[in-house]
Amino acid sequence: MKYQKVEEVKLILEEDQKQITNLQKLNDLKIKYLGKKGLITELNQYIKDIPSEERKEFGLCVNELRNEFNDFYETKKNLFETEILNQKLEKEAIDITLPSTKTKRGSKHPVNRMIERIEDLFVSMGYDVVSGPELETDEFCFERLNLPKGHPARDMQDSFYITDEYLLRTQTSAVQARTLLANKDNPKPIREIVPGKTYRKEDDATHSHQFCQCEGLVIDKKENHVSLADLKGTLEIFVKEVIGDNLDLRFRPSYFPFTEPSYEVDVTCFKCGGKGCPLCKDTGWIEILGAGIVHPNVLRMNGYNPDEWGGFAFGPGLERLTMFRYGIPDMRYLYTNDIRFLEEFDRKDDSDAIK
Numbered sequence: 607m608k609y610q611k612v613e614e615v616k617l618i619l620e621e622d623q624k625q626i627t628n629l630q631k632l633n634d635l636k637i638k639y640l641g642k643k644g645l646i647t648e649l650n651q652y653i654k655d656i657p658s659e660e661r662k663e664f665g666l667c668v669n670e671l672r673n674e675f676n677d678f679y680e681t682k683k684n685l686f687e688t689e690i691l692n693q694k695l696e697k698e699a700i701d702i703t704l705p706s707t708k709t710k711r712g713s714k715h716p717v718n719r720m721i722e723r724i725e726d727l728f729v730s731m732g733y734d735v736v737s738g739p740e741l742e743t744d745e746f747c748f749e750r751l752n753l754p755k756g757h758p759a760r761d762m763q764d765s766f767y768i769t770d771e772y773l774l775r776t777q778t779s780a781v782q783a784r785t786l787l788a789n790k791d792n793p794k795p796i797r798e799i800v801p802g803k804t805y806r807k808e809d810d811a812t813h814s815h816q817f818c819q820c821e822g823l824v825i826d827k828k829e830n831h832v833s834l835a836d837l838k839g840t841l842e843i844f845v846k847e848v849i850g851d852n853l854d855l856r857f858r859p860s861y862f863p864f865t866e867p868s869y870e871v872d873v874t875c876f877k878c879g880g881k882g883c884p885l886c887k888d889t890g891w892i893e894i895l896g897a898g899i900v901h902p903n904v905l906r907m908n909g910y911n912p913d914e915w916g917g918f919a920f921g922p923g924l925e926r927l928t929m930f931r932y933g934i935p936d937m938r939y940l941y942t943n944d945i946r947f948l949e950e951f952d953r954k955d956d957s958d959a960i961k
């Protein structure tokens with residue numbers, strides 16, 4: 607090379623390059639050559655001593671050296687960075703053969719499984735799933751169901767009153783009145799179920815103060831003859847799909863102020879198969895629900911003309927059905943929140959789910 611100064615810098619640089627063993631040294635080298643007072647940068651100050659016709663060439667030589675340096679710098683930098691990354695990866699490697707820490711998953715409560723099952727069944731038959739308030743008024747829980755204040759049948763349901771007018775609903779039947787009344791200006795057929803929580807002031811081995819019911823209500827024009835036979839057919843499908851095959855149903859005459867005629871419906875005891883055991887009190891039957899033909903007063907009070915409309919209603923308690931379905935011997939298991947009990951149901955597959 608023609609220019610002594612450039613040649614000198616180039617020689618020192620070649621020596622220096624051999625010493626570069628890490629990123630820190632590489633960066634120091636950059637300052638030494640390309641910094642403000644760097645050796646390559648400073649070459650520019652000799653330009654004034656060079657005859658003007660050669661200045662361009664001198665400039666080119668300096669640029670060439672600068673480019674060489676930059677190439678060297680970039681290559682080395684990449685090398686060192688890859689090395690650092692590799693070391694880091696090696697240090698932080700995850701041992702995928704180690705067993706992982708298990709995350710706890712919750713599981714569906716068996717009563718909720720039952721509710722979903724019932725919903726699937728009735729939705730497949732064209733019913734709506736409806737809900738109503740748990741804090742209910744005396745009006746909807748009783749009065750509009752043909753149970754005026756002071757009616758003796760109120761004694762069948764010991765209630766939690768919050769005020770004189772408000773109580774925790776004792777039955778999902780309250781929603782019957784709500785649905786009818788909501789349609790009073792334009793009465794139309796109704797097919798609904800109402801799964802939900804209900805409350806009564808009772809607490810013993812077979813009753814808890816909070817439990818679940820699922821109301822069913824079917825209303826249609828009189829000429830369509832929704833009859834007791836339809837109620838029976840519906841409940842037969844219900845019991846078969848929700849609890850299991852091979853169970854007999856028994857309708858016993860009973861009394862509810864909001865249905866006439868009224869029935870209590872029993873199924874064959876799941877424990878003894880009908881032979882008689884302590885669970886069914888030696889009768890071979892277990893009661894699962896109340897039902898009947900909707901009372902004309904209920905229709906009239908809630909805006910449906912009983913001469914034009916009619917239908918049936920039913921209301922099973924869901925804890926019993928759940929116990930039947932899963933063979934749970936004691937209702938208290940459902941509400942004592944023992945995680946071991948609840949986890950059992952995570953493994954139960956619902957391969958016979960309703961399609």
Ligand code: PHE
Nearest residue numbers: 777779862896897919920921
């Ligand atoms: N609501 C009644 C009860 O809780 C059951 C029932 C529902 C009866 C619908 C008739 C019709 O005992």
